Amino acid sequence: MTEPLKAVITGCGGMSGAWLNAVKEIPDVTMVGFVDIREEAARKRAEEYGYTDAFIGTELPRVLDQAQSDVVFDVTIPEAHTDVTVTALKHGCHVLGEKPMADSMENAKRACATARETGKIYAVIQNRRYDSRIRRLKSFLNSQPFGKLTTVNSDFYIGAHFGGFRDRMEHVLLLDMAIHSFDQARFITGADPVSVYCKEWNPAGSWYDHDASAIAIFQMTDGLVYTYRGSWCAEGLNTSWECEWRIVGETGTATWNGHSEFKAQRAKQAAGFHSELETLEVPEVDAGDKQGGHKGLIREFVQCVRTGGTPETVCTDNIKSLAMVFGAIESADQGKEIEITW
Ligand SMILES: NC(=O)c1ccc[n+]([C@@H]2O[C@H](COP(=O)([O-])OP(=O)(O)OC[C@H]3O[C@@H](n4cnc5c(N)ncnc54)[C@H](O)[C@@H]3O)[C@@H](O)[C@H]2O)c1
Structure with missing residues (x-):
């Protein structure tokens, strides 16, 4: 053995x-x-x-x-x-x-x-990809239920009182948390970042020393626009840690609340001001080994070491998600749109 x-x-x-x-x-x-x-x-x-x-x-x-x-x-x-x-x-x-x-x-x-x-x-480690719910969303979008994707929005609002190093950290939301959301956006859409415009600020009443809120607009490949709105300093009506998502395609829209609620609708036929819509199922899928957060990632890594395979979150791919973080920070610092490279 x-x-x-x-x-x-x-x-x-x-x-x-x-x-x-x-x-x-x-x-x-x-x-x-x-x-x-x-x-x-x-x-x-x-x-x-x-x-x-x-x-x-x-x-x-x-x-x-x-x-x-x-x-x-x-x-x-x-x-x-x-x-x-x-x-x-x-x-x-x-x-x-x-x-x-x-x-x-x-x-x-x-x-x-x-x-x-x-x-x-x-x-x-990008544990928010190794989750059966995001795999379900991705599998649904891979079936191209409503043509080409045009727009993706994600919202992240959590009142997080860490009380440690994060309270003192610069760019705390973008650096420490948004890497997960940006990587999720790349995963869901299969698109890569092209440029970003970002505004970062520290809201009134903040318990953080530096900016804990941000809004970023990313131009992604293939004409897709991805927006991120987030705060670690927002009390009440918190979103999930996985974000609330809206994904718009040419003929329909899907939403995922980051927990187990999925909704999707598509235009069936033109019918005056609003098209006639049909509701779509977002089928459950067997995520196999690609779930379990850290456990899923460690298991995949060990398998790749054994077989010479390449993990999904290999550095040469993950650097694109990191480039979204540093692009957003640079944009916020300079107050202008920044081209994203890696
Ligand atoms: N994937 C997730 O969901 C998730 C959640 C929380 C934290 N993290 C990440 O995990 C990492 C660790 O976070 P944490 O919350 O455990 O922080 P932590 O401060 O609790 O622990 C970090 C440890 O690293 C040690 N350390 C620092 N520099 C070192 C060095 N050069 N060599 C050896 N040890 C060193 C410290 O002494 C400390 O014990 C960070 O990168 C953080 O962003 C990921």
């Missing part, structure tokens, strides 16, 4: 629990090392999850030498992602890392280049 892949996790803070819970359910991977600049955090996680023989340390290269791992899970803070990734790739490990891929486009490109040079996989 093949031995499970050996994994080292670096960054043993809040989010590492979601990773380690998922790993417990995937027999083909086991933890052999825990790294954190706070050694006690690494030790605590190893003990909590019962990996008593794992190597513990504050220096990734040292733990990689000791543990001889196949893969590295990067759950550090965004500013550390590129250094962790480049170090791990150069040590011969494949890397699956947390979003956002990097804290700048320059760093994201550096990580992509290192993955290419080393021939190792570097993929990024």
